[in-house]
Amino acid sequence: MHVVTLGVPQTVREEWERGLREEGMRHAVECQVQHARGLEELPELLPAGLLVLWDAGGPVQDTLTLCQRLHARREPVRSHLVVLTPRGPDALDTLEQAGADECLPPPGGRWGARLIALARRLRSLEPSALMMTGGNRMRTEATLQALLEFTLAEPGPDFFQVMVRQLAQALGVTCALVGELDGDSVRKLACFNLGDFCELPPYALAGTPCEITVDQAICHYPDGVAARFPEDTMLREQGLRSYLGAALRDSSGQPIGVLAVLNDRPLEARQLDYALINAFAVRAGFELERRRQRDELERSRDLLQKTLDTVPEPLLVKDRGYRWIAMNNAFCRLMGRPLEELLGRTDRDLLPKAEADTLRRQDEQVFTTGQPHEAEDTFTDASGQARVLLTRKTLFTGGGRSLLMVLSRDITERKRLESQLRLADRMASAGTLATGMAHEINNPLTFVSANLTFLEEQLTGMMVLPEALPEMREVLTETREGVGRIRELVQDLKSFARADDERTGPVDVHRVVDSALRLMRSALRHRTQVVRAFGEVPPVRGNEARLGQVLVNLLVNALQALPARTADDNRIQVSTWREGPHHVVLQVEDNGQGIPLEIQRRIFEPFFTTKPVGVGTGLGLAICNSIVQGMGGRIEVRSQPGQGTAFQLKLPVDGMTPQLRGKEAVLPL
Known part of the structure; x- marks a missing residue:
């Protein structure tokens, strides 16, 4: 007699087992006792015999669950389940x-009494008692009940093995097998033959009773099946005489497999037998379809993962609850964690609060509006280093779900190089302006020096005549003005060349224009007249040094576009106006040679230039475009050959209360 115990404490196990064996020996019943601490130590199909469950006295639901699971994994007619418990009625x-x-x-x-009763029941259920005798088969209601309970049991990894074993033992047949259709053959899922599981190679359908079963849904040959199907070598080699089979079908009614029992003696079948094998076939078909769907889902998931991993940039998919449900290897490397640790997490689980809150607001905006969102975000990587990511978020809907696709690009190094390029461009522009600046500074220095010499001569004798005082006051005033002009030029140059690129805030557009025009005064005064047409505009959001760099570049380009003619015939106009509630327009327009249409399409490309080698690098307008976009604005060009060019900067208004300022004048050069 096989005895299985579950959860019996070590303190009572030896004495309990000794008493059980003694009672078994007294009644001539040999006991083989197996102790287990948990269900995972027991086989999927429990052996026939006595099952003993110890109630540890915790929550009653725990004991109920164990009892239900033991019952689902046993053969009720071949076993007796006893619960040792002190609980009430x-x-x-x-x-x-x-x-x-x-x-x-x-x-x-x-x-002892229980062991005797169970042994008597098991002897009555031996396969010999269920074999056919003169065309009749003895089967009890308990056997049928056991088989039906099995069809309602939860599936497990050994589902098909358990099924064919129980079917073969219950019907007392030589062999029971279940297989999956694979083209023109059957691939074995489980086979129980001559009391043990066995391997079975792919089984060709042609010329076999399984082929008839697939066509007719159920097939029965009480005897002579080997002679009827001579091409089926397995029937002849195994000495099988009878066959009963049913087709497994999926939810759409298509055949997907075969369930069959075979015997080495005649096999008569009644209506009950047909119903029984059909019930098993329905359950097996459901389980096979479920496994196929699971395998297909896993294949699809693997394909999706491999597809995501081919994307070199970090890619993440979020559901409506902001959970991370899919990602690629690049994102895992960025986070410094394996895929298993990231699935199901959210930004707030792994990122600093400020960054996570910003991302949550962006996600909600895309989920709510359905519009894509692109932004540069600061991200703290696994090493704690702050990086800059250019992130684009797009909404996908389907199957009743909304998913957010997040594609990021690490632009930290690019931002550093862009900053260096902008600084180099400002330094190059400052070098270009150096000669004119030296001339602008030299003029006031000349009369400042002369005035100081005059004052020195007047004060040498310590005798200053009253009539000389007005002239000396005039000399001091001119000297103060000259020094002020020098200070103003130097301050403009410092503001233009400084490298605090990352600082943003409200910028007075007109002050930036005035500063840029002062820097360009020497270069502009002999070539053109400059007109300022300023409207009433609020401060814009950006960086003063960067905007000044853009203006100097545009003024230099406008100056170079002017033909060789008198200054009165050349004109550069700098205009500002407000466009709607959110933008300020800053325009630099000249009446020069203009830009052909085919060149207009490429002027913002890096390193594209029409200037001779050594004169232009092709970076000026590309850097201008990058700066303006970084401020949240855009730059546009309008030009016709022979009629001049206008560059428009459309800049976002700063969120602060605007302080309007406007004037219109021709700049005196």
Whole structure:
């Protein structure tokens, strides 16, 4: 007699087992006892015999769950489930409803009588008693009940093995097998033959009873099946004479497999037998379809993962609850964690609060509006280093779900190089302006020096005549003005060349224009007249040094576009006006040679230039475009050959209360 115990404490196990064996020997029943601490230590199909579950006295639901699982994994007619429990009558009723045959107070008693009764029942259920005798088969209601309970059991990894074993033993046949259709053959899922599981190679359908089963849904040959199907070598080699099979079908009714029992003696079947094998076939078909769907889902998931991993940039998919449900290897490397640790997490689980809150607001905006969102975000990587990511978020909907696709690009190094290029461009522009600046500074220095010499001569004798005082006051005033002009030029040059690129805030557009025009005064005064047409505009959001760099570049380009003619015929106009509630327009327009249409399409490309080698690098307008976009604006060009060019900067208004300022004048050069 096989005895399985679950959860019996070590302190009572030896004495309990000794008493059980003694009672078994007294009644001539040999006991083989197997102890287990948990269900995972027991086989999927429990052996026939005595099952003993120890109630540890915790929550009654824990004991109920164990009882239900033991009951689902046993053959009720071949086993006896006893629960050793000190609980009251209500709990005992619940345990018996969960599958227990008997509830006893621990450690139990009268084991000998139970062993004798169970041994008698097992002998009556031996396969020989279920074999055909003169075309009749004896089967009890308990056997049918056991088979039907199996069809309702939860599937496990050994589902098909358990099924064919129980079917073969219950019907007393030589072989039971279940297979999956694979083209023109059947691929074995499980085969129980001559009392043991066996391997079975792919089984060709042609010329076999399984082929008829697939066509007719159910097939029965009481005897002579080997002679009827001579091409089926397995029937002849195994000495099989009878066959009963049913087709497995999916939810759409298409055949997907075969369930069959075969015997080495005649096999008569009644209506009950047909119903029985059909019930098993329906359950097996459902399980096979479920496994196929699971495998297909896993293949699709693997394909999706491999597809995501081919994307070199970090890619992430979020659901409506902001959970990370898919990602690629590049994103895992960025986070410094494996895929398993990231699935199901959110930004707030792994990122600093300020960054996570910003991302949550962006996500919600895309989920709500359905519009893509692109932004540069600061991201703290796994090493704690701050990086800059250019992130684009797009909404996908389908199947009743909304998913957010997040594609990021690490632009930290690019931002650093852009900053260096902008600084180099400003330094190059400052070098270009150096000669004119030296001339602008030299003029006031000349008369400042002369005035100081005059004052020195007047004060040498310490005798200053009253009539000389007005002239000396005039000399001092001119000297102060000259020094002020020098200070102003130097300050403009410092503002233009400084490298605090990352600082943003409200910028007075007109002040930036005035500063740029002062820097360009020497270069502009002999070539053109400059007109300022300023409207009333609020401060814009940006960086003063960067905007000054853009203006100097545009003024230099406008100056170079002017033909060789008198200054009165050349004109550069700098205009500002407000466009709607959110933008300010700053325009630099000249009446020069203009830009051909085919060149206009490429002027913002890096390193594209029409200037001779050594004169232009092709970076000026590309850097201008990058700066303006970085401020949240855009730059546009309008030009016709021979009629001049206008560059327009459309800049976002700063969120602060605007302080309007406007004037219109021709700049005196």
